[in-house]
Amino acid sequence: MDDGKAVYFDRQHQDCLHGAYITGVHPGNEQISSGRLLTDYIPVYNQEAAYAFNSGEYILPQGTVNGFCAAPLDAVPDDLTPEWIVLVCTPSVAALAGAARAVKDGTRPDTAAGNSFCSDLFVTPVYSDNVLVTTGDMGGRMNNRLRESEMFVIIPVQWADSLIELIGEIPDVKGIYEATRPDESAYWQRKRSRSENSDARLKKARDEYGLEITMPWDDEALREVRRAPGFIRAMAVANVEEYAAEHDAPMITLAVVKAQAESVGMGKFLSSAKASSGFLGRLLGRIKRG
Secondary structure, three states, X not given: OOOOOOEEEEOOOOOOHHHHHHOXXXXXXXXXXXXXXXXXXXXXXXXXXXXXXXOHHHOOOOOOOOEEEEOOHHHOOOOOOOOEEEEEEOHHHHHXXXXXXXXXXXXXXXXXXXXXXXXXXXXXXXXXXXXXXXXXXXXXXXXXXXXXXOEEEEEEHHHOOHHHHHHHOOOOHHHHHHHOOOOOOHHHHHHHOOOHHHHHHHHHHHHHHOOOOOOOEOXXXXXXXHOOOHHHHHHHHHHHHHHHHHOOOOOEOHHHHHHHHHHOOOOOHHHHHHHHXXXXXXXXXXHHHO
């Protein structure tokens, strides 16, 4: 992934007998097929559990496939249609991308943790056409050089076009937010309590920044929220105002915006979403060609 190269493995060309066994391109050996590999080197596994991990739904039968290949999306040959796409992203982006199939037919994504990432990446997609959200195992994370803040979303190509709308378009977040606020919500109280003196400030926020606010904001804070992806701005405004009200902040400043983002683990969401924009462009091109 980091080198931007197309790669492949098969029975003759691979560097992990365990992964090759799991993916059905190599028979491995008795230590691997019995599961003893796990109990010998990870003592917390008992024998029954280790065998279960190396049999049944977690592996492909020998000969199911000849091998696997992978490449950055813009390096996939034009005459080859990908079977599935692997998105490396933060949990915040995974929360959106994981719905790639759900928004089409209501099927929720599968999730995985604690088993070999080879199973998640190469085996599960063969058995299932569902989206899979996974942390990967320690080896899979290390070999793919994931940061602590990153995880995987595996998306069969038939659902991949949903990513364009999920990450790239702007839903009516404000409408959803207001539709779910009860009458006694502090949100409506703040909105009803706006004075005529605040009209100019609200108009400026709307006209210059495209934001609907109900509390006093300074320009620096408004600019910070305006930098966020369009599909989360309205929700961000509502969440920041709720945070400010709970902490008795008379004015929403940049410090308040950052404190609220950090409080919900969203401090790095902006950079992650921006990084996704290049991916989305390449993805759209691939889908249109395929």
